[in-house]
Amino acid sequence: MPTLCESPRDTTTAILDVYQPAGEPWLHVMQRGQTLRIIDLEGNQAVDTIFYNASDTSERYSMTDTMQAQGGIYLSTGTVLMSNRGRPLLTIVADTCGRHDTLGGACAAESNTVRYAAQKKFMHSCRDNYLLALAHADIGMGKRDIVPNINFFMNVPVTAEGGLTFEDGVSAPGKYVELRADTDVLVLVSNCPQLNNPCNAYNPTPVRFVIWDAQD
Template identity: 70%
Template sequence: MSSFNLVESPLEPAQAIYDHVLPAGEGWLHPVKAGQTLRIIDLEGNQAVDTLFYSASDFTERYSATETLKAGAIYLTAGSRLMSSRGREMLTITADTCGRHDTLGGACSAESNAVRYALNKQPMHSCRDTFLKCLWQYDGGLTKRDLTANINFFMNVPVTSEGGLEFADGVSAPGKYVEMKAAMDVLCLISNCPQLNNPCNAYNPTPVRLLIWN
């Protein structure tokens, strides 16, 4: 499946049953039921939205980057299926006005901040910190061992001809969105990335908007 498969959504925000603006650096842990549609809107452009999904009935079944790559391509876009660690479809991207989302770059952490940028960047807020805070606040038995390779919606991480990764300028813009329909009851975990050290978000983390429809 090629990237940049742009598809508009017919859904109207006024008809959503849930509407929330998530500031940069904040986390979100929320259920999405089978048949419901989740939209993530990049309000100001080029914001990275680190995302994981868990089966609501069994947290040991969760989003799998490996199974998702097997079912599609390196970059996610409209039509991409998000697969579980048991090879089952969790969600399908039904609309996408950005057209390209990363599956390989992972979440920033204290360790990656130090390795990629500088030792003095290690204490900076990271997506892994946000993920862990959400799991700690959630009384559901999830722990840091449940953090796996995540999706980075709106993030541009090209794969080089040598097989390496580059963290490049974003390809999104204000108001671009990605929308996905759940094939099973899932728990969605988001870190709206606070990263200040790479160009994916133009060194300026910004809020995103989250909507859910029945």
């Protein structure tokens, strides 16, 4: 069930406040105890995100461990994001959207072709964004490090038959989710550039990232 919870944090006390353009990747290291707020500025924007242990990136977000630990498929306030080693990476501490997807995966050249049309193959995709961000960072990570991700603000209902559908978002302008880092984490984001499904109303838009130190 959705667990709506507003945050008491004041953006004027933040140590980082980033306006992220539509369709662009973002890579950042969070220290243990810091809190990240992801803000859906215009509504219905999917923010595809993967988290890694910053000191050992072979430990990374695990969709299956997270769902098993919480006994449900959607993410919201109170969800602990688990690693592939069964350890907590982050905890969702506030959420004004209500639920977030971790089943739909990230768009890629291959999925653009299968879902839409052969000529869509070379459109921008989240997978390409991930790879570009990692290549530019030059930290020894690449294709093998891309794992099933979280789609913040994305609406992917599960049908009675067990299938997935991509529907209009349940978010709105100004909705946000906050996550507290339970260890030092590397945050890899693709502010989804997808133009072919309603995950972002066929219109990629900017988002905002705000970070507070542990004591705030």
